[in-house]
Amino acid sequence: MDHESTFRKNPYALTRLDFPNYSVLMDSELEALEDKVRKAAQLCQRLRDENRDLRQKLSALLGDKKQLSEKIDGARARLENLLKQIPE
Secondary structure (H helix, E strand, C coil), rough: CCCCCCCHHCCCCCCCCCCCCHHHHHHHHHHHHHHHHHHHHHHHHHHHHHHHHHHHHHHHHHHHHHHHHHHHHHHHHHHHHHHCHHHH
């Protein structure tokens, strides 16, 4: 486990108080909540990573689009010049 839970310490680490009403059910509920929070954090990290990757791909595709547009414009200009040179 890469984090420390203060709920499993006797006495409670922050207030130095004991929890007389602390129950096994509460412990399992806290563990379930802890697991849900951990999974949500992992999902957020995966989504951040995916978002970063998608932004990089989008940037690359926009660069490719710009290059292709420039090539098309150049080809169009050359074709128009060739068409002007053809006698009618």
